[in-house]
Amino acid sequence: MQTHGLTRRTLLAALCLVGASLVACEKKAEERPTEPKSGATDAPAPSGTSSGKLRVGFSQIGAESDWRRANTESIKSEAEKRGIELIFADAQQKQENQIKAIRSFIQQKVDAIAFSPVVETGWEPVLKEVKEAGIPVILTDRAVDVSDPNLFVTFIGADFVEEGRRAANWVVKATGGKAMVAELQGTPGSAPAIDRKKGFEEVVKAHPEVKIIKSQSGEFTRAKGKEVMETFLKSGDGPRITVLYAHNDDMALGAIQAIEEAGKKPGVDIKIVSIDGVRAAFDAMIAGKLNCTVECNPLLGPQLFDAVEALAAKKPIEKRIVTKEGVFEQVQAAEAIKTRQY
Amino acid sequence: MASARRINPAIAALAWPLAALALLVLFNVVFTPGFFSVELRDGRLFGTPIDILNHASKVAIVAVGMTIVIATGGVDLSVGAVVAIAGAAAAMLVTRTQTPFPLVILAALGAGGVAGLCNGLLVSRLRLQPIVATLVLMVAGRGVAQLITDGLIITFEHRALSSLANAAFAFLPIPAWIAIALALATGLFARRTAAGMFVEAVGDNDRACRYAGVNDRAVKLAAYAFCGVCAGLAGLVECSYIKAADANNAGLFLELDAILAVVIGGTSLSGGRFSLAGSLAGAVLIQSLTKTLYMHDVSADVAPLPKAVAVLAVCVLQSPRVKDRIAALFNRGRA
Known part of the structure; x- marks a missing residue:
């Protein structure tokens, strides 16, 4: 009896391993922007607080790579430079953390909410709440899959x-x-x-x-x-x-x-x-x-806050903002490396 | 005369992985032109079989430690993270300090050993289930490695450290020699002393062991610490190979490959009897399979499938029940 039990257990373990190795090859995906459907921009403009200082809530995916760190750094330093109050939340790769963060941004009555969605789907309910609260949403780096493109104002990211x-x-x-x-x-x-x-x-x-x-x-x-x-x-x-x-x-x-x-x-x-x-x-x-x-380019900070300030000034902005990116060859390398931040 | 037909179980365990390997070799002889072309270049052999040995060595080194842990009835999921920690420690020491090379090696192995001790203490003292205990370090260890490197990929130009995985000794890549030496030393220590028997006894029945006067806690602690040191060694090889410590990706999913190698090699996950030679054969088999799939332009999305099928086949053939059935078939044929 003992041996039969062991056999079954060994086989099961082997099967589990095979399953695990199949799952393992999925690995983490990198960045994920897809072209959002273009549509008219009729989102609410930020109201601005009594103090006149803009307040922006940002929910970051996490800190999984050098690229992401540079991305975070760019957003934080640009906010400081422009005197914008940034409420930063790290979601540690979890959608529920991002949804919690976005709800707390609504309660804090920020002027704009920006986030890099960790996954594409499942955003509709929380984005509707944001829209009802009259706060504009800006997506950075990755896009969301929603049936109503008016749930966000713009998507800033690489192509x-x-x-x-x-x-x-x-x-x-x-x-x-x-x-x-x-x-x-x-x-x-x-x-x-x-x-x-x-x-x-x-x-x-x-x-x-x-x-x-x-x-x-x-x-x-x-x-x-x-x-x-x-x-x-x-x-x-x-x-x-x-x-x-x-x-x-x-x-x-x-x-x-x-x-x-x-x-x-x-x-x-x-x-x-x-x-x-x-x-x-x-x-x-x-x-x-x-x-x-x-x-x-991970340095989305300047373009992000350009968009926020444009919204505050009630200026129209593009539904899709492609990040400014260059192509570098050997001859430019020695010169360009001096200004690299990541 | 049933007893005359019984073969040494250690050799029997080796039979299936070796048979699978032979089959794979045969396949490549026929279908992969240039698979076996090996030439001498700069005092080292250069060719696909050598690459296979080189890459299999990393898995083999981890698998040696893993074999011992599995033989005690445990498992160590943290080896991949420990690889990252050891590599990060070595890369930081050679880039940021003037530490002599032997000390760098000691530090990396030491880091692995300490990580292994942590696992061992959780398992032997707190009696946590090995999967849970080592899962902690599997998750946390990569964070530790990120802290050491400050989240950056640390590239180094250190001659001794970068030659560890990229140079050759007596025609063969150094990692292959490391794996062979490690397996031999471990095998000798396990079989020439009582250590191997203690390990198998603890894996079979730790309570009976304790009543018989064997300190099962100490045996388990030592097994996990040894596994950690092996992972540290693999960490040195891994970071040497790309001349950089990539805390995010170094040793990722290595624990799965190592456990697979051990299982293919005929060591039961329920503990007890173990086969180091089997684990080495398993490591070479996994790597040969990976290389064959690369050579045949099998897209990475589907590559795990043939790998999984091959592994499943070897494991099924090794199960006692299937073995009994096959033996029965043969006997009937003879009768």
């Missing part, structure tokens, strides 16, 4: 598809429209991975001599970026690769090491373009190992 297009345009320009591309994708299923791939392919379609010959997920990490690049280089198509496109800088930085170990020169034998524009990418460009990084 991942455009980032992919910019990377592809650089490849076409740098190679004269002739390239064998290896692609390191982000975490499967995450919005930046899907959109950055889509944007890149869109541009490449018009250039028959630019071919994506290898494409695999490096899960947005250095270690996986290196491991997958190692495999690319040793596959049958390895010697044909002339360009590497990585969905973020970290994977490119890992892949650079793999390229060096394979006896090739990163940035010369294989040209490399990646997305994000973190400081380490600029260091790599100065060392000549990375060719180009397409910026994904």
Whole structure:
């Protein structure tokens, strides 16, 4: 009897493990803005308090990455600079925390509520409460999925598809429209991975001599970026690769090491373009190992409070505000790194 | 003559993972051109099998510690987080201080050991269930690593530390040697002294052990501390590989791979008898499978599926009931 019990338990445990490993590959998604449906802006304007000082409630997702930290820092410092009272709440990756924070903002009668939604759905009830309270809502970095686009005033964030297009345009320009591309994708299923791939392919379609010959997920990490690049280089198509496109800088930085170990020169034998524009990418460009990084700007503070002040002054604002982003190449790296804040 | 057919159980446990590995190798011989091309470059072998060894070593190192913990009837979910802590500690020491390299290694292993001791105390003194006790550190440990690195990815240009996972000794990558040496030393210590017997006895029945005069608490404490040190070692290898400490991602889901390797290797999760060689074979099997999927451009969204199926197959084949059925089939055929 004892042995039978053990057997069943062992099998069950094994099944659980298999299940767990399946779930594990879901991993965290990165950022998530989707284009909200455009519509007229007829949201209430902030009333302004008696003291005249604007009060803004902001619910942040958490502090999961350098990018997010820079994002938070930008919002806090910009509020201080403009003399706006910021009520900041960290949701620690939980929607219920964000909903609680938003309700408390309503009770505190703030002039505007801004937040980066941790997930897309489930916001309708709380956003209706905000609307009834007459407080305008600004989304930053990620969008929400609601049937009534008037539940928020504007969405400020990056356009991942455009980032992919910019990377592809650089490849076409740098190679004269002739390239064998290896692609390191982000975490499967995450919005930046899907959109950055889509944007890149869109541009490449018009250039028959630019071919994506290898494409695999490096899960947005250095270690996986290196491991997958190692495999690319040793596959049958390895010697044909002339360009590497990585969905973020970290994977490119890992892949650079793999390229060096394979006896090739990163940035010369294989040209490399990646997305994000973190400081380490600029260091790599100065060392000549990375060719180009397409910026994904976390410094949303200025544009956020521009929008808040415009609302307070009852000026019309755009329903979709795309963050200001640049494309940096090696020649600009040494100059640009001096002003990098993240 | 039933007794004559009975094979040494340690070897029998190895049979299935090795058979699966052989099958995978065969598949690659036929369907993956260039899979086995290995060349000598800068005094080290260069090729896909070497990469597999290199990456499997990290899992294998953790799996050695995990095997011992599982043999005591426990489990350690915190190894991934401990990998992050050890890597973060090592990277900070080489970038921010002039600490001599041997001390850096000691510090990383020490950090792992302390983390393991915490787990061990929770399990042996407070009698918390191992899954719960180590879950605490699994969640908190990554936070600790983030605190150490201040939430940044710490890149280093330290020759000794970066050669740990990227250089070779006698043609093979150093992590492979570390894994082999660690498994050998652990195996010798477990089998040549009474330690291995104590571990298995505690895993089988800790109360009976205590009545027989074995200090089961001390055995468990030591097992978790050892597992922590192993995770610390893997942390050094991991951060050396990318020449940076990535507190957010280092060792992520490594605990699952390690437990899988142990289970594939034939060590029962209910404790008792363990097989270190099996765990090593399991680690190599998992990594070979991953590499094969990469080589065949299997998209990352679906890659876990074939992996899960292979693991399930090996585990099912190892279950005593299935083994009995198969044996019965053979006997009937012979009769």
